[in-house]
Amino acid sequence: MPHDASLATLSARAMRDLVASRQVSPVEIAEAVLRRVDALEPSLNAFVVRDGERAMDAAREAERAVTAGKPLGPLHGVPVTIKDIQAAAGLPTRRGSRLSDATPTAEDAPSVARLRAAGAIIIGKTTMPEAGWIAASDSPLTGATHNPWKHGMTAGGSSSGAAALAAAGCAPLHLGTDGAGSVRLPAHFCGVVGFKPTYGSVPYVPVPNNFAVSHIGPITRDVEDAALMLAVMSGAHPLDLTTLPSPFPATLGSRPLAGLRIAYSPDLGHARVDADVAAAVADAAKTFERLGATVEQVTPPWGTQGGELCRALWGPPLLPLIPAEESRRGEMDPGLRALLAEATKQNVTEILAAQTRRLAYAGAVNTWFASGWDLLLTPSASVAAFPVGRVRPEHWPEHGWDWIVWAEFSYPFNLSHGPAISVPCGLAGNGMPIGLQLGGPRLADRLVMQAAAAFLEAQPFAIVPARA
Numbered sequence: 001m002p003h004d005a006s007l008a009t010l011s012a013r014a015m016r017d018l019v020a021s022r023q024v025s026p027v028e029i030a031e032a033v034l035r036r037v038d039a040l041e042p043s044l045n046a047f048v049v050r051d052g053e054r055a056m057d058a059a060r061e062a063e064r065a066v067t068a069g070k071p072l073g074p075l076h077g078v079p080v081t082i083k084d085i086q087a088a089a090g091l092p093t094r095r096g097s098r099l100s101d102a103t104p105t106a107e108d109a110p111s112v113a114r115l116r117a118a119g120a121i122i123i124g125k126t127t128m129p130e131a132g133w134i135a136a137s138d139s140p141l142t143g144a145t146h147n148p149w150k151h152g153m154t155a156g157g158s159s160s161g162a163a164a165l166a167a168a169g170c171a172p173l174h175l176g177t178d179g180a181g182s183v184r185l186p187a188h189f190c191g192v193v194g195f196k197p198t199y200g201s202v203p204y205v206p207v208p209n210n211f212a213v214s215h216i217g218p219i220t221r222d223v224e225d226a227a228l229m230l231a232v233m234s235g236a237h238p239l240d241l242t243t244l245p246s247p248f249p250a251t252l253g254s255r256p257l258a259g260l261r262i263a264y265s266p267d268l269g270h271a272r273v274d275a276d277v278a279a280a281v282a283d284a285a286k287t288f289e290r291l292g293a294t295v296e297q298v299t300p301p302w303g304t305q306g307g308e309l310c311r312a313l314w315g316p317p318l319l320p321l322i323p324a325e326e327s328r329r330g331e332m333d334p335g336l337r338a339l340l341a342e343a344t345k346q347n348v349t350e351i352l353a354a355q356t357r358r359l360a361y362a363g364a365v366n367t368w369f370a371s372g373w374d375l376l377l378t379p380s381a382s383v384a385a386f387p388v389g390r391v392r393p394e395h396w397p398e399h400g401w402d403w404i405v406w407a408e409f410s411y412p413f414n415l416s417h418g419p420a421i422s423v424p425c426g427l428a429g430n431g432m433p434i435g436l437q438l439g440g441p442r443l444a445d446r447l448v449m450q451a452a453a454a455f456l457e458a459q460p461f462a463i464v465p466a467r468a
Contacts, residue, residue, distance in 0.1 A: 026077030126161030181410025191433030315343025
């Protein structure tokens with residue numbers, strides 16, 4: 001039987017199987033995970049609210065179900081966390097903002113309800129920057145969330161606490177959301193797995209009015225757990241008119257990479273990339289070749305077009321966040337205020353024209369894949385983790401709000417709705433993790449995950465740096 005520390009850091013599949021075989025009880029798992037959280041959380045600052053008491057009640061109820069021989073769900077007894085942008089009954093939804101309502105919500109969001117129905121045990125809500133506006137881990141509500149690899153370094157965002165807890169071995173499954181990389185970018189910074197599925201795979205309620213870029217996806221320590229979590233959360237829901245009818249398959253399976261055509265683009269034709277990040281991803285491309293794939297360095301014809309679209313469409317949906325009371329605007333994140341000030345200068349004609357160009361861009365991306373490419377390999381981001389409190393690394397030009405300049409690889413898959421995953425592939429010169437991104441056309445989720453799993457099997461990465 002695993003001892004306490006190793007029990008806390010097991011995969012979701014291992015936890016579930018130990019519970020189902022009655023070798024370990026859900027109570028023992030919950031206790032082990034919560035003890036690890038107690039030891040590490042003061043340094044990480046990854047929770048908005050912890051729900052340990054109710055988690056233990058749920059674990060005891062899960063134990064009674066096992067003892068009684070009741071049917072068990074695919075996540076029976078497995079601890080999970082929820083990013084604080086999705087509702088979990090009995091807990092507030094603060095979205096990283098001091099302007100938010102602290103009243104507990106009455107009902108679970110559909111994705112959260114599906115996790116509970118599968119037997120998962122929710123241990124709390126995780127931190128995020130205000131309204132998810134940036135891919136760094138600073139919030140006016142909760143302060144800085146720290147990277148488990150090194151205190152004082154960003155954990156990324158906007159699924160900040162989710163990635164930090166995954167990397168620290170505090171529960172195996174973490175619900176994140178992704179509007180321009182907010183699952184994949186913190187996974188890159190923290191050295192874990194972040195998967196953004198095809199748009200509409202997982203119900204997102206309330207449906208954001210932000211040009212259909214926001215997705216829900218898992219952050220985990222291996223690809224198989226991400227697939228398991230996605231299988232539970234995915235499928236149509238009446239409250240989200242964008243949801244796809246078929247859930248993700250319950251098992252990932254494997255697929256040889258021989259014969260796959262992988263396009264490798266180190267910069268999409270325009271992105272600045274730090275040298276150590278570029279080198280790690282270039283080496284990873286060779287691993288895919290050794291696994292039998294055909295890898296060719298290319299610049300996609302649409303590669304240089306996305307930045308203008310992302311910047312044009314990023315700010316306007318956030319304008320309703322500006323409080324009517326001018327005296328309260330100082331409670332907002334200064335970077336968010338700078339972004340909103342710029343967004344107020346856009347007129348309706350400009351915004352609608354950008355959305356028209358975005359739809360053409362999405363078509364171009366998916367047509368390019370249909371021309372003969374199975375996957376696209378890129379860096380997950382241009383930089384490794386940098387100090388908290390910053391929008392950009394110290395060695396990059398400063399800007400009041402534009403973090404997108406180091407995240408040029410992630411938003412294309414939000415704009416085009418295709419699946420994309422970040423998996424760790426090495427360490428930067430500052431000792432922080434580096435991720436590679438694999439992306440594909442709409443509905444190629446399983447292939448993207450299978451290729452990522454094959455890479456991590458061939459090139460394993462130690463992804464639990466924190467010890468307790």
